[in-house]
Amino acid sequence: MSDPLYERDQAAAALEEVARAAGPYLGSLDDRPVHDHKADHLLDLLDHPFPERGEGTMDTVRRLLHVGTGAATHSSGPRFFHFIVGGSTPAAQAGDWTTTLLDQVGGLWLTSPFATRAETVVLGWLKELFGLPSSYGAVLTPSATFANLTGLACARQWWGERHGADVTADGLAGLPRMPVLAGGYLHPSSRKALQILGCGRDAARILAADEVGRVDLAAMDRALGEIDGPAVIVANAGEVNAGDFDPIDAMADLAERHGAWLHVDGAFGLFAALSPRLSHLVRGVERADSVTSDGHKWLNVPYESGFAFVREPELMARSFGAWGAAYLPAGDDPHVNYNMLGPESSRRARALPIWATLRAYGRQGHREMVERHHDLALRLGAVVEEADDLELLAPVRLAVVCFRYRPPGVGEEELDALNAWIGAELLADGRVYAGTTTYRGVTALRPAIFNWRTTESDVDLLVSVIREIIARRPI
Known part of the structure; x- marks a missing residue:
């Protein structure tokens, strides 16, 4: 051919x-x-x-x-509990196929009014779903990392302007290092975003109150008071090892008191806002200056999908637009051009699977899914607590269950090796997938329940396979 x-x-x-x-x-x-x-x-x-x-x-x-x-690896199935991964709902999958079929150039109104309007609609729906003000600017991104990059780029532009500089146009040369403060839940995606932005992967000052990583609010308050000029605070809505949350409302108080920018990384935890019984976990998120989340986690749309929301929409255009290229729309174009509001220029119409799943299942369907997964996590947590040889290492806050095998009479070092072996055997077995992590200094399992297909039988199979592996443990 x-x-x-x-x-x-x-x-x-x-x-x-x-x-x-x-x-x-x-x-x-x-x-x-x-x-x-x-x-x-x-x-x-x-x-x-x-x-x-x-x-x-x-x-x-x-x-x-x-x-x-x-x-x-059939990660779109019901028993992939590794990392934090959803699947693809029927409507979202069909929407994604439609995206490929139509192959729209999604960054400009001129090239696709259809893709642009779809993105505008779903961003409005998402703000309503998460309880964010409709006035926020927003853009779809390929991932939470790109969403964090978007929000933190706006924070960097805001910070530079307060130093009398336009960092988008002129860079960071001659400026002090942008102060970034966070608790111990800071995710690698935020570090990666800071790295790309030239602020430094390890620039964030971590203020943790304990070995778990809970933020030390008093220390953060003191640190902000010692900084000469504006700063950026990063809060996490959902920590990956055990699903814990930073106190967003209290961190918003600190941001207001010290004139700081508050960025909330809500890659999966922002979906707590959908449930009346869980929404307290993200109380105060509507006060943040930038908020991010991931669609290919709990929204269960195909990879790649992320969302970024920014309180001051004009900052998005100042951070990513104004290229001055004659063949592109000017900054005063009356139509929205999403490639000027985020890091991508070439963009597929990634709004279509989001539009499809939100329209198909609505607020109620997505709330029921979040609460069903929370119930499944509580079920697994109860099994762990009832077992004499399993230890729940953290309360089940959302949909991550952090625990370890702890038979009597085994030392800590041997326990770490034993739980690492169980994790490796789970992956080698292949029937279910669940990874290990280090939490509170010990090796632990941390299955995460986010796939729309997952039911009680899948969680029960996870326990059963772990029991089979334990039964053949090395003596």
Whole structure:
């Protein structure tokens, strides 16, 4: 084969091939292991010399489906408890396929009024869902890391302007280091954003009250009082090891008292706002200067999806727009151009799966999902607490359960090695996936329940597999 022009009649047939594979694959997710290591040999089918002449559309699509449905890690299924990962609801998945089908240039109104209007609509819906003021500026991003980059770039621009500088135009040269303060829950994505922004990955001053990382508010108050000029505070709504929260309302008080910028990283924890029984965890988020979250976590839309919200919308344009390129819309364009409000210029229409899932299931459906996952986490936490040889290391706050195997008469060092072994065996087994972490200085398991498909039977299987592994533990 050569020029794809000669296979244009295969375009619909190729999509039909994927659609035919979708039914059996999606129908198998409830029963198949998260990863079947016996299928890893299929990966070799991806690797061959680069073809001089192509193999053709249909042969290539069939090869990709054969390898992917067999050898992929089935993280969109109900038993992937590793990291913090959702799946793709039926509506979101169809919305994502539609995104690929239409292949919109989503950054400018001129190139796609459809994609732009869809993004404007879903950002409004998301602000309503999370209880954020409708006046906030907002933009969709590929991830929480990019969302943090967006919010912290606006904070950097705000900070520079208070020093009489336009850092977007002129950079940071000649300015002092931007003070960034946080508790011990600061996530690597915020550090990465600070790294990219030239502020320094390790620039944040961590003010923790204990080994867990809870913020020391008194120390933060003193530190802010000692800083000559404005500062940035980062609060976390949802800590990844045990699901704990920074006291956002109290940190907003500090920000107001000291004239600081408050950035809230709510990658998954912001979804606590959906539930009356959990919303207290994010009390005060509506007072933040920038707020971020992730769609491919608890919203259960496909990768890649993040959200950034900024109190002063004009800061977004000052941080990311005004390129001065004659072929692009000017800053006074009456239409919104989202590539001038965030870090991306080339953008797919990532609003479509978000629009689809929000419209399909509404506020009530997403609230029920959040509360169902919280109930499942509480169920797992209760199993741990009732067992003589398991130890719950932190209260279940949201949907992460942090615990370890702790049989009597075993020393701490051996316990760490034993729990690391259990974690490795879980991944090798493949039926369920749950990773390990270090929490309060010890090695722990931390299954996270965020997939829309997950039910009690999946959580019970996790416990059962852990019990099987423990039964064959090395003596």
